[in-house]
Amino acid sequence: MKHILFSLILFSALSISAQNEDSIFIRKVYNMALSNGESYENLRELCKDIGARVSGSAEAEMAVIWAKNKLESYGFDKVYLQEIKVPHWERGTKEAGWIIEQDGTISSVHLLALGGSIGTNGRIQSEVISFSSLEELKKAKKSDVEGKIVFINQRMNEKQIQTFKAYGGCYSIRGYGAVEASKLGAKAVIIRSLGLPIDKHPHTGSMDYEEDVTKIPAAAISTQDADILAEKIKTGSVEFSFEMDCREYPDVISYNVIAEITGTENPNNIITFGGHLDSWDTGEGAHDDGAGVIHTMEALRILKEMNYQPKNTLRLVLFMNEENGNRGGKGYAEWAKSQKNEKHILALESDRGGFAPRGFNLDGEEKYIQLLASFAPLFKEYDLHIFEKGYGGVDISPLKNTFEGIPLVGLVPDSQRYFDFHHAPSDVFENVNKRELELGCAAIASILYLFDMNLMGG
Amino acid sequence: MKHILFSLILFSALSISAQNEDSIFIRKVYNMALSNGESYENLRELCKDIGARVSGSAEAEMAVIWAKNKLESYGFDKVYLQEIKVPHWERGTKEAGWIIEQDGTISSVHLLALGGSIGTNGRIQSEVISFSSLEELKKAKKSDVEGKIVFINQRMNEKQIQTFKAYGGCYSIRGYGAVEASKLGAKAVIIRSLGLPIDKHPHTGSMDYEEDVTKIPAAAISTQDADILAEKIKTGSVEFSFEMDCREYPDVISYNVIAEITGTENPNNIITFGGHLDSWDTGEGAHDDGAGVIHTMEALRILKEMNYQPKNTLRLVLFMNEENGNRGGKGYAEWAKSQKNEKHILALESDRGGFAPRGFNLDGEEKYIQLLASFAPLFKEYDLHIFEKGYGGVDISPLKNTFEGIPLVGLVPDSQRYFDFHHAPSDVFENVNKRELELGCAAIASILYLFDMNLMGG
Numbered sequence: 001m002k003h004i005l006f007s008l009i010l011f012s013a014l015s016i017s018a019q020n021e022d023s024i025f026i027r028k029v030y031n032m033a034l035s036n037g038e039s040y041e042n043l044r045e046l047c048k049d050i051g052a053r054v055s056g057s058a059e060a061e062m063a064v065i066w067a068k069n070k071l072e073s074y075g076f077d078k079v080y081l082q083e084i085k086v087p088h089w090e091r092g093t094k095e096a097g098w099i100i101e102q103d104g105t106i107s108s109v110h111l112l113a114l115g116g117s118i119g120t121n122g123r124i125q126s127e128v129i130s131f132s133s134l135e136e137l138k139k140a141k142k143s144d145v146e147g148k149i150v151f152i153n154q155r156m157n158e159k160q161i162q163t164f165k166a167y168g169g170c171y172s173i174r175g176y177g178a179v180e181a182s183k184l185g186a187k188a189v190i191i192r193s194l195g196l197p198i199d200k201h202p203h204t205g206s207m208d209y210e211e212d213v214t215k216i217p218a219a220a221i222s223t224q225d226a227d228i229l230a231e232k233i234k235t236g237s238v239e240f241s242f243e244m245d246c247r248e249y250p251d252v253i254s255y256n257v258i259a260e261i262t263g264t265e266n267p268n269n270i271i272t273f274g275g276h277l278d279s280w281d282t283g284e285g286a287h288d289d290g291a292g293v294i295h296t297m298e299a300l301r302i303l304k305e306m307n308y309q310p311k312n313t314l315r316l317v318l319f320m321n322e323e324n325g326n327r328g329g330k331g332y333a334e335w336a337k338s339q340k341n342e343k344h345i346l347a348l349e350s351d352r353g354g355f356a357p358r359g360f361n362l363d364g365e366e367k368y369i370q371l372l373a374s375f376a377p378l379f380k381e382y383d384l385h386i387f388e389k390g391y392g393g394v395d396i397s398p399l400k401n402t403f404e405g406i407p408l409v410g411l412v413p414d415s416q417r418y419f420d421f422h423h424a425p426s427d428v429f430e431n432v433n434k435r436e437l438e439l440g441c442a443a444i445a446s447i448l449y450l451f452d453m454n455l456m457g458g
Numbered sequence: 459m460k461h462i463l464f465s466l467i468l469f470s471a472l473s474i475s476a477q478n479e480d481s482i483f484i485r486k487v488y489n490m491a492l493s494n495g496e497s498y499e500n501l502r503e504l505c506k507d508i509g510a511r512v513s514g515s516a517e518a519e520m521a522v523i524w525a526k527n528k529l530e531s532y533g534f535d536k537v538y539l540q541e542i543k544v545p546h547w548e549r550g551t552k553e554a555g556w557i558i559e560q561d562g563t564i565s566s567v568h569l570l571a572l573g574g575s576i577g578t579n580g581r582i583q584s585e586v587i588s589f590s591s592l593e594e595l596k597k598a599k600k601s602d603v604e605g606k607i608v609f610i611n612q613r614m615n616e617k618q619i620q621t622f623k624a625y626g627g628c629y630s631i632r633g634y635g636a637v638e639a640s641k642l643g644a645k646a647v648i649i650r651s652l653g654l655p656i657d658k659h660p661h662t663g664s665m666d667y668e669e670d671v672t673k674i675p676a677a678a679i680s681t682q683d684a685d686i687l688a689e690k691i692k693t694g695s696v697e698f699s700f701e702m703d704c705r706e707y708p709d710v711i712s713y714n715v716i717a718e719i720t721g722t723e724n725p726n727n728i729i730t731f732g733g734h735l736d737s738w739d740t741g742e743g744a745h746d747d748g749a750g751v752i753h754t755m756e757a758l759r760i761l762k763e764m765n766y767q768p769k770n771t772l773r774l775v776l777f778m779n780e781e782n783g784n785r786g787g788k789g790y791a792e793w794a795k796s797q798k799n800e801k802h803i804l805a806l807e808s809d810r811g812g813f814a815p816r817g818f819n820l821d822g823e824e825k826y827i828q829l830l831a832s833f834a835p836l837f838k839e840y841d842l843h844i845f846e847k848g849y850g851g852v853d854i855s856p857l858k859n860t861f862e863g864i865p866l867v868g869l870v871p872d873s874q875r876y877f878d879f880h881h882a883p884s885d886v887f888e889n890v891n892k893r894e895l896e897l898g899c900a901a902i903a904s905i906l907y908l909f910d911m912n913l914m915g916g
Binding site: 158197360417435 | 488841893
């Protein structure tokens with residue numbers, strides 16, 4: 001009896017002391033991020049000195065060079081590039097659209113080609129036929145749609161508190177609108193931007209074509225213009241006209257940028273974490289995903305600066321081409337699989353913006369979710385409260401099928417403002433708050449430390 | 459045995475059904491706020507059509523008229539004004555400051571008189587003596603300070619996650635800097651603005667004089683200018699010069715604006731809630747406290763629109779003069795005490811900005827804190843997670859001594875951006891996010907409903 005009691009007391013004392021150590025470590029991480037951080041200045045450089053960086057662009061190339069130089073300057077154990085092939089789509093120089101009413105009144109709209117769209121090959125014009133969802137479009141008769149411009153005016157559900165779910169509920173109009181409209185003989189498709197505010201900013205994003213379906217041009221108009229167009233359609237037949245000279249070029253060589261601190265106990269155990277270096281070609285990719293790049297770079301810098309010697313190898317991967325192909329994520333997973341001696345024990349991603357962090361999601365087995373949940377008390381004073389099952393991220397998603405059972409973790413920032421800026425000209429440095437960004441960096445450095453301390457890859 | 463079991467099952471079924479009812483009610487509240495809300499447009503009117511509204515100003519008068527008209531338009535059971543006397547301080551037309559180095563180099567600074575400061579009576583100029591805190595100033599020798607301009611350069615602690623605590627840690631330099639500097643014979647005092655970012659915006663706010671201590675002028679310079687001044691002081695003696703023609707005028711008549719929905723079961727049980735209608739005279743008082751005014755107006759509008767018949771009387775009070783005297787709060791408490799038949803069962807305030815809500819604080823007995831905590835599960839899907847002991851608010855604070863045991867509740871929005879804008883020219887409508895504002899309105903309407911359903915005033 002005495003023995004059991006003694007063990008219990010010892011265990012509990014040890015556990016309290018470990019918690020205290022963790023607490024102290026995390027406090028130091030936050031202090032560094034908030035007082036001596038480099039995150040905000042790094043984001044400024046990425047946004048202002050480079051700018052928007054769609055895959056295959058000169059800016060994307062510059063971002064690779066910038067990130068490699070920056071990571072080398074921090075003195076990590078390894079910094080290297082990983083070659084991948086990426087799509088190369090360019091918006092071109094001409095992009096404009098108009099509503100033309102029956103009485104000849106012309107109103108210009110704010111419009112962005114969807115990423116991957118073909119151009120219009122000169123100005124095209126046609127009667128508009130409007131649908132409220134992809135499902136409605138699919139049910140339409142070919143004779144009603146043929147030769148027209150399809151307008152899909154599905155509004156993001158502002159009543160949905162989880163804005164990513166509201167986005168998910170509309171995603172199909174952007175991804176598959178062109179294919180479905182084309183199947184019915186439409187000339188082109190325009191969609192209501194996937195954004196929550198009613199404003200003038202169009203939101204671009206990826207779209208798909210299908211092999212045996214004629215490619216037609218696809219663009220997003222601003223939510224404000226979508227409301228205006230919908231109003232005009234109510235009063236009678238309306239035409240839409242637009243011109244875009246975007247086009248796809250042959251694939252080009254690009255890179256994931258990788259940095260590592262080698263594990264002291266289990267160097268072959270790999271914790272992969274990162275964000276994506278590419279962005280869409282509008283705005284500056286500040287929240288999407290400049291913030292994720294900076295969060296994870298800064299997390300590794302802080303751990304290095306604190307002289308933290310990880311048990312497992314911490315590998316930062318700045319992925320290329322999340323937006324239109326996920327070639328970086330796929331390429332990394334394939335390469336990781338080919339490294340026969342590596343054991344991948346966790347992957348983490350930040351790709352939901354640079355807002356005040358609220359916690360982490362984990363996609364994986366119950367034991368990992370419980371481990372994550374056990375960290376929650378350490379973050380209470382930092383106002384993080386979400387430690388539960390959920391999605392990891394696009395870049396790390398290919399690791400799921402590559403390494404059975406690998407837990408995938410996603411940072412969860414406050415999402416209420418994300419779809420004000422996502423893929424829009426307004427996704428600029430000025431719309432990222434310094435302090436909120438820094439808190440994200442600290443949250444990630446802290447959780448990496450905790451996972452490293454608690455995961456041995458069984 | 460059977461009986462007990464039956465009772466338990468019945469009780470539990472009832473409780474689940476009540477929870478479901480609450481859930482459904484709250485969902486409707488959120489839907490109204492997010493889909494058919496008037497909060498954002500109302501805030502626009504208050505900020506843009508009226509603007510900054512310091513007590514005693516024409517703008518404050520206009521705000522009273524605007525609020526009364528607006529509340530009347532909503533058809534509440536009662537709308538009335540409550541007369542109070544408020545201070546009347548005006549910034550005047552001249553406000554400018556300069557750093558003068560030994561070699562004659564002159565640099566202008568961004569400066570705001572502290573609220574209540576006397577003017578400089580023409581331009582004044584003197585050598586600067588710098589202190590890092592009020593405590594340091596208090597320990598200084600009179601001979602070192604006499605005839606000089608005291609500069610208190612205390613930085614808000616950016617490592618403090620709870621930004622209101624960081625503010626509290628610096629508050630004394632603004633509140634008592636002039637008195638302490640004057641005691642040592644200083645000519646004037648300038649303080650580092652109480653703001654977290656390093657930027658060009660000075661932050662004003664209230665300050666105190668003491669009866670037997672000579673009044674000296676007091677101003678805040680921007681954090682950026684404070685850093686510049688501190689750097690220059692390091693290299694040698696520096697003078698500071700400034701001119702302000704602010705002054706105090708005799709008190710004027712003003713008003714709290716009040717609206718009520720009468721309780722159906724206990725009309726004499728009063729739940730008071732509100733924000734403050736006055737603001738500082740810079741920016742537009744958008745977060746401080748336009749948001750709180752709008753949060754609480756919109757909460758009552760939503761409850762009315764939903765045809766909610768409260769058991770207790772819901773009384774919205776838009777307080778005048780929180781910023782420099784709290785005459786509205788004090789006046790209301792006195793008046794409430796004189797209403798002999800009234801039983802004040804709860805008061806709630808929103809005065810921490812229009813950011814995404816994270817929960818509620820309660821200042822009161824343990825039973826009320828437990829009641830508040832019992833509401834937490836209902837708010838999980840809305841990402842609210844703080845339901846704990848804490849501060850209510852300035853306006854409702856006089857009720858604490860007036861009605862023994864009254865629980866005081868404060869909305870807790872995310873605080874990370876608050877001290878970017880607080881009392882600064884940047885506290886404008888554009889810096890309030892529509893969706894975040896709406897979520898605050900819904901949170902308040904929901905918690906008012908829950909308290910009304912659960913409090914009978916025992």
